[in-house]
Amino acid sequence: MRDVRLVLVGLGNLGRRFCEVVAERNDRLGHRYGLRLVLVGAADSRGAAYAPGGLDFQAVADLKAAAGTVADYPQVGRHGWDALALVESAEADVLLEASPVNLEQGAEPGLGCIRAAMRKGMHVVTPNKGPLVVAFQELHDLAKANGVALRYDGTVAGGLPALNVGCRDLRGARVAAIEAVPNLVTGYVMDMLAEGIAWQDATARARSEGVLEADASWDLDGWDAAAKLVILANAVLGANARLEDVERTGIAGLAPATLQAARAAGSRYRLLARAVPGPEGGYKLSVAPTALDSEHPLGRLGRKQMGVVYTTDIYGTITMIIDEPSPIPSASTMLRDLLDIYVDDTSTLVS
């Protein structure tokens, strides 16, 4: 049995649910993969806790579910101890960086934690788009220089392994185009508008259901989709793209009548992210609300569904769709990425 010592930064929706998932199946992971996940440290915005013998995954999840802080963890919690200090002082194998996207602040504190972890020889797993958007190449270079893994499958389209397929299973191909619907809330709002619900009521409903964040612009103006497209394009296409390279149109300017007419014609509007060949080589990146008819591979996405389509020269056209009724799949990408680092069972899969 091998111990894998984890530091988890960020205990919001993703970090907390990751703890719940592991609490419920850590024994099973040991049995199946010979690994025991040990949470030696955890940090949220109010403090941190560190215990070389391991924090209890469920106890951490319970503190957060009760709107508390891991700083209140019995004995080893400390108020005001920040994530970076935890990462720099902890003895651990992997940083799980799950703090919120924060592009305004240069993707901090996530970016700084990731850099510090890799310099210490820790592997990094993160579903946080910010650091990858701001410093994609730098972080890959740093991982290589330090001989550590950098995994971020959860940054694009939640629990759908869109990046993993794009990076691994399309090797050897020329990718002619990528189309993706990587954001849930914009589809939900546009569906409500198409049903005749007013903009203000639709966004209020999305907010009350917790699917629209306080900073509504991040979703509704297409920043979230654009950030995901940048990561897809860089990882799969080697595009070396930045956020400002994306031609970005949000959904706020859409006329309800347009949405209603599309619906009547059997189409659904989705915020479509596209990478297509550019006029001067390379790829042209765009995000825009787009009417998708029912024959489009992503034309029948429901409220809780995201998808990606890869058009390739030698692997045909591959469509992947996830139905994701809760944040658990997104949170579980950290488990997927962790196991991908530590398990090599592709020749020996039979349990």
Add this chain to the structure above:
Amino acid sequence: MRDVRLVLVGLGNLGRRFCEVVAERNDRLGHRYGLRLVLVGAADSRGAAYAPGGLDFQAVADLKAAAGTVADYPQVGRHGWDALALVESAEADVLLEASPVNLEQGAEPGLGCIRAAMRKGMHVVTPNKGPLVVAFQELHDLAKANGVALRYDGTVAGGLPALNVGCRDLRGARVAAIEAVPNLVTGYVMDMLAEGIAWQDATARARSEGVLEADASWDLDGWDAAAKLVILANAVLGANARLEDVERTGIAGLAPATLQAARAAGSRYRLLARAVPGPEGGYKLSVAPTALDSEHPLGRLGRKQMGVVYTTDIYGTITMIIDEPSPIPSASTMLRDLLDIYVDDTSTLVS
């Protein structure tokens, strides 16, 4: 630049097209991955050729496109030299085993070639279902004992990386069910029947277009789908299943009126392969023609499309569909598998 020396057994649709694909992009693979694929040996049913310095990929493809044999390869071709003798005598790194499925003959000659290659320390890549269906566990044990990779992503649903996603990206999850439409020709024939075309005309048309093999029973009676389901269940679910464990219903007994009524109601019949929890634990495996309504994730598959749906506890429900207009994606799975063995760029993807 690293040379990867290949022996290719089987030069039918898949083997020949693999040669074409590599001929066209070997330079690019070198530039991108630092690998040079060298075809040191190739065998078909009439003979073989061996050249330590490498056969020309395009020349091999051309011989086969002209209905010839690699035994006629200038200087180094030999009539009557069989695949097993080639594998046993060749100095090579990887066996690509692409001979036809042959369950009647104990999956020979593929199985014997795979065993011989692994015992010599060669990695094995194969899109041939036969050896995996007949000897799944034995071959995985043999790979482990010899420290070699065994890759067979092309055995299920052509160029769709269904196995790769199931084996790697679902790690840590409980898989509640698998549904797959892994066979093309049965869907095509059922679509024709639903359009009112008679059984004899529909199968004749499929045969004349080259999509129905000489042994029509393999497809139409569901053997092909059942074989793929066994591989999926064993690889993804650890089910330890055999072909006779699949409750198998082919499409021959379908009443045309049933198909036509389903079509009128907006459904499409497909030969659906399913693994669902069994009454006494484990999984129940079945293959049967099934009406899929348009809301089913696989309910709108076109003539050249296959798909798989994984229902999981922590990664949501993941649907994958491939549109595969030619045999090239299936053939290219050998390139995918090869690169998966030799390339480790998941931390360092930027080209």
